[in-house]
Amino acid sequence: MSPEPILSTIPLVSTRHAACSCEQLRLTVEGEPVRVSICHCLACQRRTGSVFGVQARFDAEQVTTEGASRQYVRVSDEGEKRAFFHFCPDCGATVFYTTEATPGIVAVPVGAFADPSFPAPTRSVWEERRHLWLRLPDDIEHVS
Numbered sequence: 001m002s003p004e005p006i007l008s009t010i011p012l013v014s015t016r017h018a019a020c021s022c023e024q025l026r027l028t029v030e031g032e033p034v035r036v037s038i039c040h041c042l043a044c045q046r047r048t049g050s051v052f053g054v055q056a057r058f059d060a061e062q063v064t065t066e067g068a069s070r071q072y073v074r075v076s077d078e079g080e081k082r083a084f085f086h087f088c089p090d091c092g093a094t095v096f097y098t099t100e101a102t103p104g105i106v107a108v109p110v111g112a113f114a115d116p117s118f119p120a121p122t123r124s125v126w127e128e129r130r131h132l133w134l135r136l137p138d139d140i141e142h143v144s
């Protein structure tokens with residue numbers, strides 16, 4: 001009998017790193033995201049400068065941050081729940097945010113990971129604000 005390979009007893013927890021454009025503000029996550037979603041709302045379009053936002057949500061305990069950040073408080077399209085965006089004071093890129101609607105959860109814009117192999121979004125929200133040319137994956141969950 002051959003002995004069990006030692007590696008098989010070590011839990012496989014992936015560690016990923018996100019950063020702002022100048023990499024002064026950095027973030028590390030341990031483990032897989034709770035959810036990855038696309039948001040088409042106009043506020044996400046303005047925040048990202050893109051035509052939709054893609055964000056990965058993690059439990060706050062999975063996340064550690066390093067570096068200086070400033071906060072911008074945004075009222076959602078519904079005008080009720082607030083979101084707290086943390087961005088680099090030097091380059092302005094948002095690296096993480098929290099919302100009143102999801103206590104204990106930290107959202108990270110997927111682009112901040114600069115990792116094309118990051119897990120794909122499984123949910124699409126605010127589709128009434130979607131740019132009409134944009135095609136989504138066939139198996140994505142649609143939430144209006």
Ligand SMILES: [Zn+2]
Nearest residue numbers: 020022088091
């Ligand atoms: Zn920066």
Ligand SMILES: [Zn+2]
Nearest residue numbers: 039040041044
């Ligand atoms: Zn949005």
